[in-house]
Structure formats: C-alpha cells, structure tokens
Amino acid sequence: MFSKACEYGIKAIIFIAIKSNEGIRVSPKEIAKEIDSPEAFTAKILQALAKNNVVNSIKGAYGGFEIAKSQLPLIKLADIVDAIDGDSIYKGWGLGLKACDENHPCPVHDKFKSIREGLREMLEHTTLEELAFNIKSGASFLKV
Amino acid sequence: MFSKACEYGIKAIIFIAIKSNEGIRVSPKEIAKEIDSPEAFTAKILQALAKNNVVNSIKGAYGGFEIAKSQLPLIKLADIVDAIDGDSIYKGWGLGLKACDENHPCPVHDKFKSIREGLREMLEHTTLEELAFNIKSGASFLKV
C-alpha cells in the first residue's frame, strides 16, 4: 500500500511531532531507533520531507529535525504521503491504464471508486496531532 | 496498489473469460496483445494462475488457456489477486508493524479499518463474469 519510504516517513513525522510538542529537536539516529527503521534511509526520507516543508531541518551543531508548534495542528497525513510518494497513492488504483477515468474506465474503476475516495478523504482529514496524541496516550504504537 | 503482475493477471483473466464464454482458447501472445502487456511476463503469471486453478492450461498443439464455463460465474476478483499476490493485499495496509492488530495497532490501523474491510468485501463479491460483461458491453476497457 504505502511504500517503505512512506511508512518510515509517517512514523518519523509522528515521533518528531511528539518531541517538537515538548520543545525537543531530534536526530535521524534517535528517530530510527524509536521507529525501528534503517537510519541512513530514514535520513534520506527526512530530507525529502524537509524539502517539502513538512518538517523543519536545522543544520549544524545543536541541529536536528522539528516541527513548529504552530504547524502541528495543520499537518495532515495527506501532506506526508504527498511529500514522499507524490500522487501515486491515488493513481495507483485500478489496473494501470494510462488513461483511466469516468469516460474510459478500467474494469475495476467503479469498483474502487468508493474505496479510493474514502482513502483520499481519510488522508486529508487525519491530522498529525491526532496520530501523535494516540501514540502518547498509548492507544497506538510506532514499532514491533 | 496491485503489483504489475496482479494488474496483468486480472486483465488476462478477464480476456480469457470473454473468449472462453465463446468457446475459444487463447495463447499468451493473443492475451498480451489484447491487454497490452509484456508477453513472456504475462505467460509467467498465467502459469501461476493455472497452478492455483484460476485458469485451465492445455499444453501442446491447439492448446492454450481457458476457463470452464461452469467456473465462470464462480470466480471472484479475490481469487485472482490471491493467486498472484497472496494475502499481501490485506497485510500491506498500515505502517508495516510486524504485529499490528486491534490490541497493538499502528498509528493508522483504525483509520484504515473501514477502507481495508471495504476492499476485502469488494474483492470477494466482484465476479469475473461481471467484469467480463462490462468489457463486452463497452462499459469498461482492458487497455490504453
């Protein structure tokens, strides 16, 4: 469903969100340890997320990754997925016809319609805050 | 979403279904042409589908692939996906935690719940006949 890169990205951002809320910057090393991911690869993904302004990266000594508190309530799951996988998450449904739409649908186009729209809806309405809160409260988990 | 192999597999089976309904066996060559897929790769996928009894393969001269008419109404989209991608389609949701379930959910587990179940429902209730009929009637398309 999600690429590995996207899985790591989502988990990383959730962890950064939790720490940022406490005013703490984190390094790829800490992140990778916390979310159980390969460190260097995670760093690469963080670069992409930083380029797409999902996360703020501070270079140099005492640097690290953080998200401005003012941004925390605004970031949606869709923003993270978008920064890493682009719009392939919406395109990747159906049977790979170059031109698959209402007028020229692939065999499963209509079948997937509600699922695809449900996914979009969900990604665009799920906030990072909500995901982070559930981790903090112990309602969900970042690893194992 | 689906692997390429699965995309080709679904399209191939739909085409075979249409032809089988007319009492005609088809070769990987014809199939690949019709669904616009790499021939040798398509043949490999057909092998897998034949092994899983989704399609019947007849070797030798005048051989080819076909589906028994009695089977046509019984085959579900889920059978095809299962034969090629296994259950990865259901597992591949969420963030890749080894143990992700109700008791130990990943951050998006609940978010994806209804989508995941909608998908399963759809795959298990969509029949090959229905998909094939829509192609024949021009309501959907196998290529471009």
Place this chain on the structure above:
DNA sequence: TTTATTTCGGATAATTTTGTCTTTTTTGGT
C-alpha cells in the same frame, strides 16, 4: 511415429526500490 505447436521451467537481465557509506556544507560554541 514424426512433426508442429504450445505451455512449463529455469536461467538470466533490466529496472525500481530499499538501504549504506563517504564527503561536503552548515552552524553554534569556544
């Protein structure tokens, strides 16, 4: 029985995704 045709099976290659390593650049503290 021979031949032509057709799938099967295994080896191999290309591409994409995932992952690692090393060097460069940036930056705060001394």
Place this chain on the structure above:
DNA sequence: ACCAAAAAAGACAAAATTATCCGAAATAAA
C-alpha cells in the same frame, strides 16, 4: 578563527520486482 556536531548530497550496494530468453515436456494432427 577554529572545532565539533549535525544535516545535505551524491555515489554506491543489495534486494525485490519486472521482464526476457531458451531448452524441455506435452499433445494433437498428419
């Protein structure tokens, strides 16, 4: 100005997926 810490950037490596090729086995027809 210098040093140490940290992210950026790019080259490289491994693994998975996608794709091709070829000889072997099966089978119907002549």
